[in-house]
Amino acid sequence: MTITDAKPIVSTRWALDDGHTLDRYLTTGGYEGLRAALRRPPGQVVEEVKAASLLGRGGAGFPAGVKWGFCPPGVFPRYLVVNGDESEPGTYKDRILMERDPHQLIEGVLIACYAVGLAQAFLYVRGEMALAQERIATALNEAYAAGYIGRNILGSDFSVDVVLHWGAGAYIVGEETALIESLEGSRGMPRLKPPYFPAAIGLYGQPTIVNNVETLSNLPWILSNGGAAFGALGAETSRGTRLFAVSGHVKKPGVFEVEFGVTTFRDLIESQLYGGGIRGGKDLKAFIPGGASAPWFYEEHLDLPLEAGAVGKAGSMLGSGAVVVMDSDTDVVKACHRLVRFFSRESCGKCTPCREGTGWLEKILRRIIEGQGRPSDLAMLLDVSDNISPGIAWPPRQTTICPLGPSAVSPIASALLRFREEFEAYVGGALESSVEVRGAAYGPKRVEVAAT
Ligand SMILES: Cc1cc2nc3c(=O)[nH]c(=O)nc-3n(C[C@H](O)[C@H](O)[C@H](O)COP(=O)(O)O)c2cc1C
């Protein structure tokens, strides 16, 4: 196995009982990254983050330093919105980060605000995460009292306020423009992009940077150790380390920080350091490599490195960092229904293909698993999917405002095309469809994966 010996970056305090307190944070290098940032002009801090090639960890993987540069020059006030809404099935890395090391996140927030000239930061945290809310609230109070947040931070002329906002538990509010709508007090529904790219027109119509909790939590290390040191870790398309939440049929589910590009899916699932192998000594049937919206992977993908480029080429994504493992006993028709039901329930209803289509997909699958399905239902699943995401390709095309609609298509195409005989057994007939499917990971062992 090729497990890296690189030191963790964002999970260093997780094993400490008091890692969430200011006292422990300060005795373990806390707020040194902020001090290092304040010694330089803001532009140099942006350059440091660009040198790190830090990709956003919220799912889309956009470079943080480049995104910061999209704020139109001279337009103020500007805001930072921290995306802590994490709700995708199997995804729970940001929750652990907020519970175990809230000061690291706050320090990252302060560094970003200083670098981009942001006047105020809003921490939007999912409503159900009670412990994370509590720990962040306590940490904010500690940081205000100690002079890390507020007016003239650490004696400088840099001032910023940080507000904690509780979400109400809607998955769609994780989408950045829906999150902004929600913060403004409206119903959480995505806006059209263009024109509403948050960096240009965001919160209250002002330039707004939306960054994920894990993205920002990397900043203290980058400022303390240098962007080049961060960029030296990982692989060409993915620098540094990344948190992966491993769940499903493994012996040791958990969140693990690994170096990009060196560690493979096999390491993550089978190593005793991480998932510990499939429980009950069973075989692997499938795994989802990057959250519920990602096309599924199989045995032949196990030796792929955890790297955005390699995973994208094979037809899926690292997405939200959630690896969900299914063993050989898994009923994939039921698994598929469970995932589609999630997307159907969480659809905000703003656009027709998603509102109606995800509902139809869920109803057809329910009818199939309840024994009422007919052979034509299988073609109908692909037909409806094709209407939501034309060509059933990867990366997906969409007829919808946001990517939630196409997310429901990934489990359908994955399960139905790879395990079509299991669907056919449910409905007592063969799949006959003229819909052309173009996703590289969809279908019976169509992908050749180069050895790593
Ligand atoms: C349906 C949907 C749900 C999303 N949920 C989250 C989420 O819970 N947390 C998150 O950080 N990003 C989520 N995103 C991605 C955000 O829109 C956005 O890209 C991200 O917060 C940007 O931060 P980053 O650049 O640091 O990754 C979601 C996107 C979509 C389409």
Ligand code: SF4
């Ligand atoms: S794709 Fe679905 S969730 Fe996204 S805006 Fe349209 S209806 Fe809402």
